[in-house]
Amino acid sequence: MTKEITRRQFLQLGALTGTAVAVSGCTINLQRSETIEPYVIPPEEALPGENIWYATTCRMCSAGCGLLARVSNGRAKKIEGNPLHPLNAGKTCARGQAGLQTLYNPDRLRNAVRNEARGSGAGSTDPFGKRYGLKATAIYWDEAIRELSTRISSARPGAVAFYGSRIDDGLAAIVTPFLQALAAPPPVFYDNEGAYAGRGTLARLVGQYFGAEPALPFFHLSTSDVVFSFGGPLVDGGLSMVASSRSFGEMRGGRLGKRGYLVHFEPRMSASGAVADEWIPIMPGTEGQVALAIGRIMVDEGLGLAADSPAAGVFAGADVAAAASLSGVSEERLVKLARTFGSFDRPTAIPGGSVAAQSNGPQAVTAILALNALAGHLGEAGSAFTLTPPAVDPLLAGTNASAYADVQALIDRMQNGEVDVLMVQGNPRFELPLNSNFVEAVAKVPFVVSFSSEPDETAILANLVLPDNHFLESWGYQFVAPATDRPMISAQQPVVTPLYDTRATTDVILALAQAVGGAAATALPWPNTVEFLKAAVAKLSGQDAAFDTANGDTIWAGWRQLGGWWPNVEAPVFPSTTPLLPPSLTIAPATYDGNPEQYPLLLYPYPSVTLGDGRGAASSWLQEAPDPMTTASWDTWVEINPETAKGLGVAMDDVVKVISPHGEITAIAYVYPAIRPDVVAVPLGQGHFEYGRFAKDHGANVAAILAPITTPDGELAWGATRVRIEKLGRSRKLPRIENNVGVDAANEYGVFPG
Numbered sequence: 001m002t003k004e005i006t007r008r009q010f011l012q013l014g015a016l017t018g019t020a021v022a023v024s025g026c027t028i029n030l031q032r033s034e035t036i037e038p039y040v041i042p043p044e045e046a047l048p049g050e051n052i053w054y055a056t057t058c059r060m061c062s063a064g065c066g067l068l069a070r071v072s073n074g075r076a077k078k079i080e081g082n083p084l085h086p087l088n089a090g091k092t093c094a095r096g097q098a099g100l101q102t103l104y105n106p107d108r109l110r111n112a113v114r115n116e117a118r119g120s121g122a123g124s125t126d127p128f129g130k131r132y133g134l135k136a137t138a139i140y141w142d143e144a145i146r147e148l149s150t151r152i153s154s155a156r157p158g159a160v161a162f163y164g165s166r167i168d169d170g171l172a173a174i175v176t177p178f179l180q181a182l183a184a185p186p187p188v189f190y191d192n193e194g195a196y197a198g199r200g201t202l203a204r205l206v207g208q209y210f211g212a213e214p215a216l217p218f219f220h221l222s223t224s225d226v227v228f229s230f231g232g233p234l235v236d237g238g239l240s241m242v243a244s245s246r247s248f249g250e251m252r253g254g255r256l257g258k259r260g261y262l263v264h265f266e267p268r269m270s271a272s273g274a275v276a277d278e279w280i281p282i283m284p285g286t287e288g289q290v291a292l293a294i295g296r297i298m299v300d301e302g303l304g305l306a307a308d309s310p311a312a313g314v315f316a317g318a319d320v321a322a323a324a325s326l327s328g329v330s331e332e333r334l335v336k337l338a339r340t341f342g343s344f345d346r347p348t349a350i351p352g353g354s355v356a357a358q359s360n361g362p363q364a365v366t367a368i369l370a371l372n373a374l375a376g377h378l379g380e381a382g383s384a385f386t387l388t389p390p391a392v393d394p395l396l397a398g399t400n401a402s403a404y405a406d407v408q409a410l411i412d413r414m415q416n417g418e419v420d421v422l423m424v425q426g427n428p429r430f431e432l433p434l435n436s437n438f439v440e441a442v443a444k445v446p447f448v449v450s451f452s453s454e455p456d457e458t459a460i461l462a463n464l465v466l467p468d469n470h471f472l473e474s475w476g477y478q479f480v481a482p483a484t485d486r487p488m489i490s491a492q493q494p495v496v497t498p499l500y501d502t503r504a505t506t507d508v509i510l511a512l513a514q515a516v517g518g519a520a521a522t523a524l525p526w527p528n529t530v531e532f533l534k535a536a537v538a539k540l541s542g543q544d545a546a547f548d549t550a551n552g553d554t555i556w557a558g559w560r561q562l563g564g565w566w567p568n569v570e571a572p573v574f575p576s577t578t579p580l581l582p583p584s585l586t587i588a589p590a591t592y593d594g595n596p597e598q599y600p601l602l603l604y605p606y607p608s609v610t611l612g613d614g615r616g617a618a619s620s621w622l623q624e625a626p627d628p629m630t631t632a633s634w635d636t637w638v639e640i641n642p643e644t645a646k647g648l649g650v651a652m653d654d655v656v657k658v659i660s661p662h663g664e665i666t667a668i669a670y671v672y673p674a675i676r677p678d679v680v681a682v683p684l685g686q687g688h689f690e691y692g693r694f695a696k697d698h699g700a701n702v703a704a705i706l707a708p709i710t711t712p713d714g715e716l717a718w719g720a721t722r723v724r725i726e727k728l729g730r731s732r733k734l735p736r737i738e739n740n741v742g743v744d745a746a747n748e749y750g751v752f753p754g
Contacts, residue, residue: 193615202239228265362711404715601679618692666728
């Protein structure tokens, strides 16, 4: 069939005679030649209409779940979980399913642009007719890389900086040696979602107590018969939502021949609290004291293995009465909880991010981890948790997330005029507290480059915006952490050709290395990301795998076909030694930013199940998905206990201000009986003033009003801010789909959960 046909021939071929008659009366030139291209570059193995499945890695969060993408006629049509991937075993979450929504997001940047009015956000129209919140002028990629390389070459020694807001092991493996070659400080990779999950604190403490490098533990929920979760999201977030939800289902499904028992400590009822056997509305910042009290009771009563445990000394100084007074959990209930934890054969205690986010976070996490040691189930096969063995080669190892203190150090360098070129992968302007002074610091950097795929809040501060490929268009890899009891590296490969004139950030850095030359070109000799990946996965030569690892070609083929690398059989559990816990432990009461007389309520921000920390807000599908507890969407609400709301004169759907010492936001009141009276909760994710049509001007960004203070180990103390609530004298209906019969009845009869 010839490709050159007339419009009349096309209509005849389609048997559209009625349409032909209608069109023939118009002034359109029906004899004009047109070119039909059903496939731009058809793969050799594909037939028109045939489905082809590609294995890749989800990048909608940092977990690294394996995906299978169905592609037909060159377009990705469906995403499913990879059933062979040990982490998610074929399952996905809502955010994973929304990967296609972000691929086809109409607000993606379609080419590299220069911002003619850096920081103004004045807006312009690009050659495609798309409006952006930056005055964008299209620029050729070669010109952009040449301009950036010139800026880097002329920068002062050590004055080039890189900020990434998501852990990306493939990107880090390229950026890190690039900065080393420039004699610049290492890159800052601050995973905001990881900070809310407590990843940094947990990894450092586990590494410290096992005498190893920082490493996240894998909690064996599926083989646990009782789980005490201290704010640890099991089915609605946390370290790896899909993996923990799957393991929780196995625990409930009777993998040990009986139904597992869950006790959840959290000041507001989350989805994890809703599925628990017991939800305990604990006072924030007292989780460590409660863990010490439970351990002390176990030791005193000789429950389980506690009396002879090497960890018994950790709990010797615990004051049970004081813990009860601080936490609001009675002594009687603490005794019952201790007996519950000590009477089961395989108990597990899990610290959540809300514990690590307090001024006493490291000590509290230590106390909760020590409960596992006290029960004698830690660091051994089938125990409460184990550490994933390290990867086979440093090039394929995971990247340790930077602490918030590292972010603040970078901001201080920018404030002091010590940074000439800043490269940003992410949206720190939105994610960081307003008083972190990121915006003021960026203004003092002469040249800023953003690799954002959408015109977000940080991109409008940049000189150049070099849009990254979507993860379904990109190469890369992720060392899965936490994984299971074996090392696991998840492979990322493009399932479609890039829809627009975008370019992978890794390819940009490799091109910069060659343009800059010298030590940078030597450190990164690969011409593109594919050649870098081939060299990286060749390190798997001779390793146990489900594919042939005899040579580089077979490894490369198997790596892409399977969706990554992991051993065929379970690797030896690491470590198997007794943890080096402190001989004793005392936990000071948590402190909060703000005068309690002016700010009487504790703020409890929490990541949205669908929007995360705000990265999912550009997807209309995720915006529409209801919150699992309130069924709300498309806006920001503040959850207030009925007693507190009554005292403030606040009713459901009232518009209120949430005011901290560092700013204020406007939100819709949601009278929520399943929250402590001295706590108000606000979900993260909304409040964008850029980032595309679906995210812009919806709700408020609660992260902006957090106190920019750190915990003793340098993490953001996001749970240590006090607020007050003020009515604005108006109301606005919160979009939600719930039936309020049960809530109204609870309000009427005064019978609330907990």
